[in-house]
Amino acid sequence: MKNRTKLPNVYLGVILFLIYLPIVLVVVYSFNENRISTMWSGFSLRWYETLFRDRAMFEALVNSIVLGLSSSLAAAVIGTLGAVGFTKIQARTKNVVEYISMLPMMTPEIILGMVFLAFFSLLGLPFGMTTLIIAHTAFCIPYVYMLVKARLVGLDKSLPEAARDLGASEARVFFDITLPLIAPAIASGMLLSFAMSFDDVIISLFVTGVNVNTLPLKVYTSLKTGITPEINALCTLMLAFTVLAVAASALSSRKKAEGLLLGMGHVCPCFPSYLRAQRAKQQN
Numbered sequence: 001m002k003n004r005t006k007l008p009n010v011y012l013g014v015i016l017f018l019i020y021l022p023i024v025l026v027v028v029y030s031f032n033e034n035r036i037s038t039m040w041s042g043f044s045l046r047w048y049e050t051l052f053r054d055r056a057m058f059e060a061l062v063n064s065i066v067l068g069l070s071s072s073l074a075a076a077v078i079g080t081l082g083a084v085g086f087t088k089i090q091a092r093t094k095n096v097v098e099y100i101s102m103l104p105m106m107t108p109e110i111i112l113g114m115v116f117l118a119f120f121s122l123l124g125l126p127f128g129m130t131t132l133i134i135a136h137t138a139f140c141i142p143y144v145y146m147l148v149k150a151r152l153v154g155l156d157k158s159l160p161e162a163a164r165d166l167g168a169s170e171a172r173v174f175f176d177i178t179l180p181l182i183a184p185a186i187a188s189g190m191l192l193s194f195a196m197s198f199d200d201v202i203i204s205l206f207v208t209g210v211n212v213n214t215l216p217l218k219v220y221t222s223l224k225t226g227i228t229p230e231i232n233a234l235c236t237l238m239l240a241f242t243v244l245a246v247a248a249s250a251l252s253s254r255k256k257a258e259g260l261l262l263g264m265g266h267v268c269p270c271f272p273s274y275l276r277a278q279r280a281k282q283q284n
Contacts, residue, residue, distance in 0.1 A: 023239065030232035047229035048237075057234070060218035064198050067129065067214060071136035072193035078137070079144025080186055084178070087152045105142040112139060113206030120207060128209035135207045136197040143196065144189030151185035152178075191245075 033044035051057065086098060104112060116135040125131055159181070163173045201216045208217065222231060 026232050027236045027239070030229060030236040032229050032232075035229060047233045051230050051233045051237075054230070056213070057215070057218055060213045060215045063129070063212060064215040067132050067136060068194040068198040070133045071140055071197045072190045074133070074137040075140035075144050075193045076186055076190045079141045079189060080148050080182070082141070083145050083148035083152055084174075087149065101145060102142050104139055105146070109139075109200070109202035113203045116203065117206040126209065127207060128212045131207045131209070132204060132212065132214070135203050136200065139200075139203060140193035140196055143192050144186070147185045147189040147192070148182055151182045155181055 029038075029040070030047060031043050031045065032040055033046060034041035082101065086094060112135075116131070116138075120127065120131050120134075155178070160173045160177050163177050164170075168176070199216055200214075201220055204214050204217055205220075208214065219231060219234070222228070
């Protein structure tokens with residue numbers, strides 16, 4: 001007799017009630033004609049028009065996109081190089097250094113914000129986009145490092161070894177074999193870093209300048225006067241963009257195997273047959 005449990009149904013009900021029901025309400029009330037969000041008075045696109053005419057909100061959005069792209073790209077480069085380097089060394093202090101590099105991910109953001117504020121003040125750096133990019137990059141590096149390192153640990157060691165046996169240089173092994181294999185992890189790290197940077201409030205609040213405003217800070221200051229349908233419209237647009245981005249990422253992940261095979265073929269035309277022979281030899 002099969003064991004039946006209601007826990008999955010309870011879990012699904014809690015998720016639908018606590019997460020998706022508020023999302024649906026925000027989307028619905030973004031089309032509310034009344035300025036009071038809790039009172040429905042008719043369908044209208046008035047608040048979307050108001051949102052698109054808000055120049056300050058548009059500038060904050062551009063700043064957040066520039067900040068997210070810059071910090072995620074820098075974090076991807078530094079985190080990937082760190083993960084590749086640490087997987088190749090066997091030093092006694094390796095675990096200690098790795099633990100220290102993961103501390104920003106476990107430290108409360110308010111502490112990081114105060115630390116960056118004091119650090120930039122001691123250096124005499126003017127607060128603005130530069131300090132935002134530096135702080136967000138340092139905050140996002142551990143996320144990229146963690147994902148890329150996990151991918152490198154599970155990497156099939158026979159692939160780069162076979163390429164070296166066929167005469168490929170270390171640089172070509174990395175760019176044609178290792179990099180295509182860890183590319184999904186790098187992309188995931190960049191997406192996670194972009195999301196963490198884009199919606200950050202605490203660190204940005206400490207290190208931003210007078211003339212630089214990000215979208216989360218703009219929304220935070222706007223909410224002090226109460227929730228308006230304009231904020232609901234902004235949330236709806238960002239939700240639609242997120243759904244499209246996730247769908248595009250899912251479609252692109254299906255094609256990564258084709259790119260990997262092409263990369264292997266560039267190393268040597270006989271690479272696939274050689275690899276099959278090596279694996280058959282190991283099994284026997």
